[in-house]
Amino acid sequence: MAAAAPPPPTVPAELNMDLPTSYPLFTRIRLAAKPDVPVIHKMIHQMAVFERLSDQCSATEPSLAATLFSKNNPFESFTVFLIEASTTPFPSSSSTGVNHKFIPIHKTLNLDLPISDPESEKFTSSTMEDDVIVAGFVLFFPNYSTFLAKPGFYIEDLFVRESYRRKGLGKMLLSAVAKQAVAMGYGRVEWVVLDWNVNAIKFYEQMGADVMQEWRVCRLTGDALQGYATASGTDGLDLI
Amino acid sequence: MAAAAPPPPTVPAELNMDLPTSYPLFTRIRLAAKPDVPVIHKMIHQMAVFERLSDQCSATEPSLAATLFSKNNPFESFTVFLIEASTTPFPSSSSTGVNHKFIPIHKTLNLDLPISDPESEKFTSSTMEDDVIVAGFVLFFPNYSTFLAKPGFYIEDLFVRESYRRKGLGKMLLSAVAKQAVAMGYGRVEWVVLDWNVNAIKFYEQMGADVMQEWRVCRLTGDALQGYATASGTDGLDLI
Numbered sequence: 001m002a003a004a005a006p007p008p009p010t011v012p013a014e015l016n017m018d019l020p021t022s023y024p025l026f027t028r029i030r031l032a033a034k035p036d037v038p039v040i041h042k043m044i045h046q047m048a049v050f051e052r053l054s055d056q057c058s059a060t061e062p063s064l065a066a067t068l069f070s071k072n073n074p075f076e077s078f079t080v081f082l083i084e085a086s087t088t089p090f091p092s093s094s095s096t097g098v099n100h101k102f103i104p105i106h107k108t109l110n111l112d113l114p115i116s117d118p119e120s121e122k123f124t125s126s127t128m129e130d131d132v133i134v135a136g137f138v139l140f141f142p143n144y145s146t147f148l149a150k151p152g153f154y155i156e157d158l159f160v161r162e163s164y165r166r167k168g169l170g171k172m173l174l175s176a177v178a179k180q181a182v183a184m185g186y187g188r189v190e191w192v193v194l195d196w197n198v199n200a201i202k203f204y205e206q207m208g209a210d211v212m213q214e215w216r217v218c219r220l221t222g223d224a225l226q227g228y229a230t231a232s233g234t235d236g237l238d239l240i
Numbered sequence: 241m242a243a244a245a246p247p248p249p250t251v252p253a254e255l256n257m258d259l260p261t262s263y264p265l266f267t268r269i270r271l272a273a274k275p276d277v278p279v280i281h282k283m284i285h286q287m288a289v290f291e292r293l294s295d296q297c298s299a300t301e302p303s304l305a306a307t308l309f310s311k312n313n314p315f316e317s318f319t320v321f322l323i324e325a326s327t328t329p330f331p332s333s334s335s336t337g338v339n340h341k342f343i344p345i346h347k348t349l350n351l352d353l354p355i356s357d358p359e360s361e362k363f364t365s366s367t368m369e370d371d372v373i374v375a376g377f378v379l380f381f382p383n384y385s386t387f388l389a390k391p392g393f394y395i396e397d398l399f400v401r402e403s404y405r406r407k408g409l410g411k412m413l414l415s416a417v418a419k420q421a422v423a424m425g426y427g428r429v430e431w432v433v434l435d436w437n438v439n440a441i442k443f444y445e446q447m448g449a450d451v452m453q454e455w456r457v458c459r460l461t462g463d464a465l466q467g468y469a470t471a472s473g474t475d476g477l478d479l480i
Contacts, residue, residue, distance in 0.1 A: 044386045056387050063389035076317070078384045078391070141384055144318045146284045146397050147296050149303035151318070152461075154394070157386050178460055178468035189460040196454065208464030212457040214436065220418055220429040221392075224448030228418035 022110040026089050027169065029176045030104040032080035032137065035126035037065045039134045040080060042122060047159045074101050075184065078141045081176055083160070083169050084125050085115065085135045105176055109167060117163040136160035138173040145187055152188030153181050174207060192217060262350040266329050267409065269416045270344040272320035272377065275366035277305045279374045280320060282362060287399045314341050315424065318381045321416055323400070323409050324365050325355070325375045345416055349407060357403040376400035378413040385427055392428030393421050414447060432457060 032040060041061045048057035071077045090106060117123075117133060125132040136159055143154040155177060160169045174189075181189050193200050193211065201211055272280060281301045288297035311317045330346060357363075357373060365372040376399055383394040395417060400409045414429075421429050433440050433451065441451055 048387060053387070059386060059389035064386075067384070067389055067391060077382070139384065139386055142317070142381065143383075143394065144307070144379065144381055144396055146299060146304075146379055147288060147293065149299035149307055151307060154383065156384055175468055178465055182466060182469040187461060187465075189465060191458050192455040193458055194454050195456050201456075204458045207460065208467060209458040209460045212459060214434050215432040215457045216435050216441075217452040217455045217457070218431050218433055218444045218449040219452060220447065220449045221427060225418055225427075225429060226422060227448060228415055229422040 022112070023114045024087070025109040025111050025115060025167070026086045027107050027109060027135070027172065028084045028086075028090050028104050028132075029081050029172060030084065031074050031102045032069070032082045033126075034065060034069050036080070036082060036134070037061055037068065039082075039123050039126070040064060040068075040137060043134075043137055043159050043161065044157070046161065047157065050159075075180065076142065078139065081138050081140075081173060082125075082134050083136045083173055084127075084132050085164060085169075086129075086132045087114070088131055090129075090132070102180070105172075107172060111167065115163055117161075119161070119163070123161065134161075135164040136169050136173060138177055140177050140189075142186075143188070143190065148187040150185070150187035152186045152190060153177055155189065155191035158191070170203070171207065178207075261352075263352070263354045264327070265349040265351050265355060265407070266326045267347050267349060267375070267412065268324045268326075268330050268344050268372075269321050269412065270324065271314050271342045272309070272322045273366075274305060274309050276320070276322060276374070277301055277308065279322075279363050279366070280304060280308075280377060283374075283377055283399050283401065284397070286401065287397065290399075315420065316382065318379065321378050321380075321413060322365075322374050323376045323413055324367075324372050325404060325409075326369075326372045327354070328371055330369070330372070342420070345412075347412060351407065355403055357401075359401070359403070363401065374401075375404040376409050376413060378417055380417050380429075382426075383428070383430065388427040390425070390427035392426045392430060393417055395429065395431035398431070410443075411447065418447075 038061055041059060041064055044059050044064075045054070045057060048054045068078055068080065089108075120133045123134045125134055137157070138155060138159075139157045140153045140155045142151045144151050155174070158170055158173055160173075178189050181187075189209075191204075193204060195201075205211065278301055281299060281304055284299050284304075285294070285297060288294045308318055308320065329348075360373045363374045365374055377397070378395060378399075379397045380393045380395045382391045384391050395414070398410055398413055400413075418429050421427075429449075431444075433444060435441075445451065
């Protein structure tokens with residue numbers, strides 16, 4: 001003798017009125033190319049301001065254009081993913097931004113509040129689609145582990161514009177790089193974080209990353225690097 | 241009226257007998273290529289033993305051969321310099337090991353004692369020249385600074401075999417990378433060091449490097465990385 005199933009719970013109509021209205025935000029991650037240099041340049045400078053390192057940032061549009069996207073093969077050299085946002089859906093069959101090496105990743109977010117982006121006009125996508133705004137970027141390139149005998153990716157920069165923060169876009173960019181690494185059979189994704197940036201460290205650990213406490217980055221740059229120009233193989237530097 | 245110049249100082253003959261006898265060691269830094277994979281493989285495993293990380297080293301000759309030297313252009317991807325040593329001079333007009341992109345660097349060291357290298361037969365140079373032994377290597381590849389809008393080099397590994405240590409070979413390898421970076425107009429050379437390795441840190445600071453105390457390396461690898469394979473663009477991971 002089967003017991004009668006209880007009736008399914010119902011949500012009273014009056015409670016529905018209290019639920020927050022949802023604002024969809026359509027996002028797309030795609031490979032950047034030369035026409036995107038102006039927005040990338042603006043974001044690099046915003047990142048420098050955010051990090052209080054503006055004095056160290058000498059990137060210009062021409063210098064970026066001269067050093068990025070000169071190779072035909074993304075992922076083999078310096079590579080940029082852009083994350084773009086729109087309040088209207090991206091055409092599903094859109095060929096815009098498609099590169100044979102990477103199929104754009106689409107995701108729809110449901111926000112409690114609409115995005116307020118006072119700089120949207122400065123960050124219009126180079127694809128010229130209506131209402132498509134560049135919200136962030138990640139710049140990465142191959143590295144190599146001799147122990148694994150495998151390439152990996154090193155993430156140099158990950159940046160989300162202020163109006164789009166705390167909505168998961170940074171995680172989506174990092175995930176896109178990790179997914180690409182797995183797809184290529186790579187062994188690692190690495191980056192650096194400032195030791196006092198506890199929120200970032202927590203975020204990265206939640207992403208599955210190990211924060212290596214014992215390693216320190218060594219950097220040879222500026223005059224110290226230029227000094228090696230004149231050190232020939234035969235006179236060289238003093239031996240130690 | 242000119243004063244008579246003092247006679248030049250002379251070294252008494254009997255003192256000369258106390259001067260140490262000098263043993264010349266001829267060295268050459270050249271680009272590595274596929275035929276060098278076996279010795280590179282042996283050195284990577286010696287390095288893992290030295291760092292007590294043998295359990296993390298899964299590199300094999302085939303896996304290294306499959307991932308190194310597949311590009312025609314050195315410096316644009318993973319690049320290895322070998323330092324080789326000989327007790328007899330390298331032919332000055334030798335074309336061996338010459339790549340159009342890099343002219344080998346020769347330097348003669350004068351040692352107080354001859355090198356005793358019990359493993360010399362295992363490390364014979366792939367160039368098949370007489371009495372040329374591989375003594376160490378450096379593996380590096382391009383990285384990129386968005387602030388400088390310039391590439392640089394990242395040094396993944398620098399290793400000198402035990403019999404050849406404390407003779408300046410590590411410095412010669414690091415200098416060769418720095419010099420190449422300057423020649424290419426690059427902005428930085430970077431690497432990492434363990435924070436407890438005070439001798440290495442002192443050495444790098446003497447080389448002109450800054451040791452960045454605040455940065456920590458984050459690494460996503462193994463199962464944590466593989467987990468991203470199944471995270472699609474639409475389901476993804478939970479947003480934070």
